[in-house]
Amino acid sequence: MKFKSILISLTFLISYFLIPSVAYAENEFSVDTTVIYNVQESGKTNVTHQVTLENNFSNLYATTYTLSLENIDATSAKASSNNGTIYPVEIFKEEGRTDIKVSFPDTSVGKGAQRHFNITYENSTFAVRTGEVWEISVPRLGTETNFRNYQLILKIPKAYGFEAYISPQPGTRELTDEGYSYTFSKESVTQNGISAGFGQFQVFAFNLSYHLENPLAKASSTQISIPPDTAFQKVYIENIEPKPANVSVDTDGNWIATFDLSARQRIDVLVSGSVQIFASYRSFPKVTQESLNENLKEDTYWQVNDPKIKELAARLKTPEAIYNYVSQTLSYDTARVQPNVQRMGAVAALASPTNAICMEYTDLFIAIARAAGIPAREVNGYAYTENPDLQPLGLVADVLHAWPEYYDREKGVWIAIDPTWGSTTGGIDFFNKLDLRHFAFVLHGASSREPYPPGSYKLGPNPQKDVYVSFGQLPENKISTPTVSIKPFRVLPFFSSIYTVTISNPGPAALYSVYPTIYYDSTEKTRDHIAMLLPYSNNQIQITLPYSFLGKDMPSVIKVVLGSSKAEILTNKKQIVINSLIIVLLFLIIVMAFIFIKAKKIKIFGFFGKIMGTKKVNNEIPSGEPPKDQIKP
Numbered sequence: 001m002k003f004k005s006i007l008i009s010l011t012f013l014i015s016y017f018l019i020p021s022v023a024y025a026e027n028e029f030s031v032d033t034t035v036i037y038n039v040q041e042s043g044k045t046n047v048t049h050q051v052t053l054e055n056n057f058s059n060l061y062a063t064t065y066t067l068s069l070e071n072i073d074a075t076s077a078k079a080s081s082n083n084g085t086i087y088p089v090e091i092f093k094e095e096g097r098t099d100i101k102v103s104f105p106d107t108s109v110g111k112g113a114q115r116h117f118n119i120t121y122e123n124s125t126f127a128v129r130t131g132e133v134w135e136i137s138v139p140r141l142g143t144e145t146n147f148r149n150y151q152l153i154l155k156i157p158k159a160y161g162f163e164a165y166i167s168p169q170p171g172t173r174e175l176t177d178e179g180y181s182y183t184f185s186k187e188s189v190t191q192n193g194i195s196a197g198f199g200q201f202q203v204f205a206f207n208l209s210y211h212l213e214n215p216l217a218k219a220s221s222t223q224i225s226i227p228p229d230t231a232f233q234k235v236y237i238e239n240i241e242p243k244p245a246n247v248s249v250d251t252d253g254n255w256i257a258t259f260d261l262s263a264r265q266r267i268d269v270l271v272s273g274s275v276q277i278f279a280s281y282r283s284f285p286k287v288t289q290e291s292l293n294e295n296l297k298e299d300t301y302w303q304v305n306d307p308k309i310k311e312l313a314a315r316l317k318t319p320e321a322i323y324n325y326v327s328q329t330l331s332y333d334t335a336r337v338q339p340n341v342q343r344m345g346a347v348a349a350l351a352s353p354t355n356a357i358c359m360e361y362t363d364l365f366i367a368i369a370r371a372a373g374i375p376a377r378e379v380n381g382y383a384y385t386e387n388p389d390l391q392p393l394g395l396v397a398d399v400l401h402a403w404p405e406y407y408d409r410e411k412g413v414w415i416a417i418d419p420t421w422g423s424t425t426g427g428i429d430f431f432n433k434l435d436l437r438h439f440a441f442v443l444h445g446a447s448s449r450e451p452y453p454p455g456s457y458k459l460g461p462n463p464q465k466d467v468y469v470s471f472g473q474l475p476e477n478k479i480s481t482p483t484v485s486i487k488p489f490r491v492l493p494f495f496s497s498i499y500t501v502t503i504s505n506p507g508p509a510a511l512y513s514v515y516p517t518i519y520y521d522s523t524e525k526t527r528d529h530i531a532m533l534l535p536y537s538n539n540q541i542q543i544t545l546p547y548s549f550l551g552k553d554m555p556s557v558i559k560v561v562l563g564s565s566k567a568e569i570l571t572n573k574k575q576i577v578i579n580s581l582i583i584v585l586l587f588l589i590i591v592m593a594f595i596f597i598k599a600k601k602i603k604i605f606g607f608f609g610k611i612m613g614t615k616k617v618n619n620e621i622p623s624g625e626p627p628k629d630q631i632k633p
Contacts, residue, residue, distance in 0.1 A: 028057060030053075031054075032054075032149040033147050033150050035049050036153045043128065043134075047120065047121050054114045055112065058109075058111040061109050064101055069097070075124075080117065088102070102119060130384060133197050139425075149186075153182070153183050154170075164197040164436065166196040167194070167433040171183045195433065201276050203473055206382075206469045207468040208270070212267050214266075215264070219261065221258055228249070228440070232434075234275065235276075235509070236507075236509050237271065237272075239272045251445070252443040254442055255534055274474060277438070281411070281413045287414070295377050296370050300449070301345035301448045302366050304370045309368055310371050313368050330361055330364065330423060332357065333354060349361075358401055362420070363378070366404050376405065378402060378445075382400060382401065383421075384469075400453060402420075403420065404416075416434045478509060479509065480506065482563065493576075494547055498545075500540055501542075501560050501567075502538055503516055503538070504539075508535055512532055514563075517561045548576075549580055555571060556573050
């Protein structure tokens with residue numbers, strides 16, 4: 001029998017964009033492959049391709065096998081048979097592509113004959129440590145790669161910590177003495193690559209500058225947005241200088257700091273702190289129905305009622321279907337990434353799908369989702385990336401990024417996704433699990449434009465960089481201890497007394513569901529509820545003590561207790577008692593005088609008249625007649 005040798009270029013391609021080309025007839029050979037990604041504690045990954053090559057014809061056998069890798073830096077490539085025979089290997093690199101060519105010195109002849117061999121190489125980019133988290137990224141398998149059987153095994157060392165997230169979900173999970181082992185099928189890694197994170201959370205440190213001006217000839221207030229808490233992030237505000245008058249929360253959950261400026265005053269506000277990004281959502285205040293209704297409305301860039309948008313909403317229906325449509329329909333246009341770029345909005349993004357940046361991906365998702373009855377909103381913030389080409393940042397003012405969130409009614413939480421990165425990374429899944437690199441600055445639900453994010457508060461023609469974010473550590477003091485003070489507001493005789501209780505949070509973290517207790521003397525009177533007490537915020541409670549005679553219903557002491565903090569103040573009860581006694585004394589004097597006068601029946605005016613009349617008679621002398629004692633005979 002005559003045997004024919006054939007050069008086989010079996011192209012196993014893990015690629016962001018390219019699909020493999022197979023240089024042999026599909027029915028000539030069958031290929032089974034198990035790929036093992038064994039991540040080391042150092043971050044280096046040892047990759048092993050366990051290949052079984054089976055002849056489908058009796059007169060054909062393979063002499064070489066070529067493994068082609070796109071955008072993967074493969075080093076220390078080797079090949080060997082299962083019994084340890086070393087096979088010659090040649091490496092060819094060209095324009096981001098690496099070909100590992102294995103030559104077989106022996107022959108494997110006959111239909112059904114199998115050759116078992118391994119190809120190994122090392123890579124230092126699959127696993128990257130970002131702050132507190134190890135992130136694993138394995139690009140997807142090309143859809144046209146022809147394997148009879150294929151599986152992928154990912155091994156992670158135990159030293160990397162707990163699994164924070166992994167997508168897609170593996171077929172099997174196993175915890176061994178060495179670490180974690182995950183198995184994926186061909187179908188699960190064809191559409192999307194593997195994205196995983198290990199570690200409980202990520203920490204970023206931030207320093208933000210805001211440049212404020214009051215152009216008016218009178219005093220005025222102005223506001224800025226500072227990074228807020230969400231279900232996936234906890235913010236620690238370590239300093240705000242100068243101190244704001246107050247910090248409040250708006251309907252979208254943004255933290256708004258208010259500053260009082262005098263006429264024509266300019267100030268530079270510095271905000272510093274850190275943020276803890278969680279892989280899973282934590283307990284967080286529930287969203288009100290009123291707020292959800294606001295996140296269904298049409299806005300300038302979210303044309304919910306446009307016929308095209310409504311048609312897409314009726315067809316797509318679910319958040320994941322909308323995400324897939326947006327990430328696959330729009331193309332990122334790096335030429336538009338420049339200062340003062342014109343925001344297109346959802347409808348214009350549909351009309352020009354090849355000219356999108358992160359704003360258009362976000363706006364289109366929000367518009368379609370809202371039209372489908374799914375509450376959705378925009379997030380502006382910081383997203384860490386080592387490769388701005390594959391994970392671009394579209395808001396060039398201090399390199400910010402935009403991504404959408406949709407409200408999951410079943411979980412009762414806002415879920416962040418990133419269709420921009422889902423598009424530019426060639427299929428890495430940013431829907432089922434967002435990474436730990438997205439740090440929210442502001443939330444846009446009620447408005448598509450406000451509040452403005454940090455980095456937008458600039459003065460003058462040459463604005464400087466105002467947003468600095470880096471990997472950081474949690475502050476030593478993570479727990480806020482509120483302060484309590486009581487001051488008299490109105491204390492007047494014979495009127496109700498009013499006292500003001502001020503509860504302040506000096507930072508660094510927000511407090512939720514706090515219950516200050518008010519005592520009258522030693523008796524609990526009321527227990528108030530403060531849903532949210534933000535860093536550098538003040539919450540005031542007014543206590544009214546009705547006037548009562550002799551201070552009968554008034555306590556001597558008002559005391560307010562909140563955790564380990566407390567304050568007390570003496571009331572004006574003593575003065576009220578004294579005033580009451582004085583009133584009683586005056587009343588008694590008046591009553592007694594009245595009784596005395598009535599009992600003696602003394603007529604005051606008659607008494608004085610009688611006295612005056614007697615005096616006049618005694619002093620009267622008849623005219624022209626001398627006194628008798630002066631008459632002489």
